[in-house]
Amino acid sequence: MSLPEVLAGIRAAEAQAGRRAGSVRLVAVTKGQPLEQVRERVLVHAHLQPGGFPLGEGRAQELRDKAAAAQEARLTAPDGTSLEWHYVGPLQLNKVKYLRPVALVHALEDVRQAQAIADAGAKWGHAPDVLLQVHNGEAQKHGIPPESLHRVHAEVVQTGLTVRGLMVMAPEGAEDQARRVFADTARRGHDLGLPELSMGMSGDYPLAIHAGATLVRVGRSLFT
Numbered sequence: 522m523s524l525p526e527v528l529a530g531i532r533a534a535e536a537q538a539g540r541r542a543g544s545v546r547l548v549a550v551t552k553g554q555p556l557e558q559v560r561e562r563v564l565v566h567a568h569l570q571p572g573g574f575p576l577g578e579g580r581a582q583e584l585r586d587k588a589a590a591a592q593e594a595r596l597t598a599p600d601g602t603s604l605e606w607h608y609v610g611p612l613q614l615n616k617v618k619y620l621r622p623v624a625l626v627h628a629l630e631d632v633r634q635a636q637a638i639a640d641a642g643a644k645w646g647h648a649p650d651v652l653l654q655v656h657n658g659e660a661q662k663h664g665i666p667p668e669s670l671h672r673v674h675a676e677v678v679q680t681g682l683t684v685r686g687l688m689v690m691a692p693e694g695a696e697d698q699a700r701r702v703f704a705d706t707a708r709r710g711h712d713l714g715l716p717e718l719s720m721g722m723s724g725d726y727p728l729a730i731h732a733g734a735t736l737v738r739v740g741r742s743l744f745t
């Protein structure tokens with residue numbers, strides 16, 4: 522597949538769901554991909570989405586190194602501003618220091634992580650916005666248990682960070698479950714008055730778009 526094919530799939534899912542074309546933004550997950558591949562498979566298509574494609578990384582050092590190399594190579598968004606980096610992976614407190622280039626953290630799990638980001642942001646003069654990762658009910662390590670979501674949201678807001686929405690990862694290979702996880706997450710985001718929903722990957726983004734995703738995080742399909 523290629524990025525234009527994935528975008529066509531996103532537009533088709535929006536239309537089927539009765540949603541406005543362009544209401545879903547594609548985050549290109551580039552973890553494990555060398556910068557040259559990112560350039561050839563993603564950045565050459567940047568004009569296809571307003572503001573270009575945010576690049577989603579899952580390991581903090583890799584993000585730092587790739588963002589530095591991109592700057593060195595003078596790679597920019599279509600309007601000439603710097604590339605938009607998102608961090609989609611699990612956060613480790615001692616690696617927050619590598620996240621300076623990041624505009625949005627997708628998978629915040631607790632207030633300690635929020636405080637570490639807020640503290641780093643105070644040093645940098647800007648802090649990334651965040652999404653709260655919701656636990657999906659499966660035997661999964663990551664995510665905030667739904668019953669704690671209101672409390673954690675309030676605590677994270679107290680740190681001064683801007684919480685823009687929720688993120689979830691559906692269990693793999695079980696469509697019914699994925700539908701339910703996406704729908705539950707959409708309802709929780711709505712209850713909290715949060716505009717963004719980061720849900721959907723290569724295997725399940727059409728389902729996520731049906732449920733209201735505003736950001737889909739697609740990796741493999743862009744590169745294979």
Ligand SMILES: *Cc1c(COP(=O)(O)O)cnc(C)c1O
Nearest residue numbers: 550579609722723738739740741
């Ligand atoms: C790797 C990753 C993705 C992309 O998954 P693909 O199956 O490659 O599309 C999305 N979200 C997170 C959190 C990831 O780690």
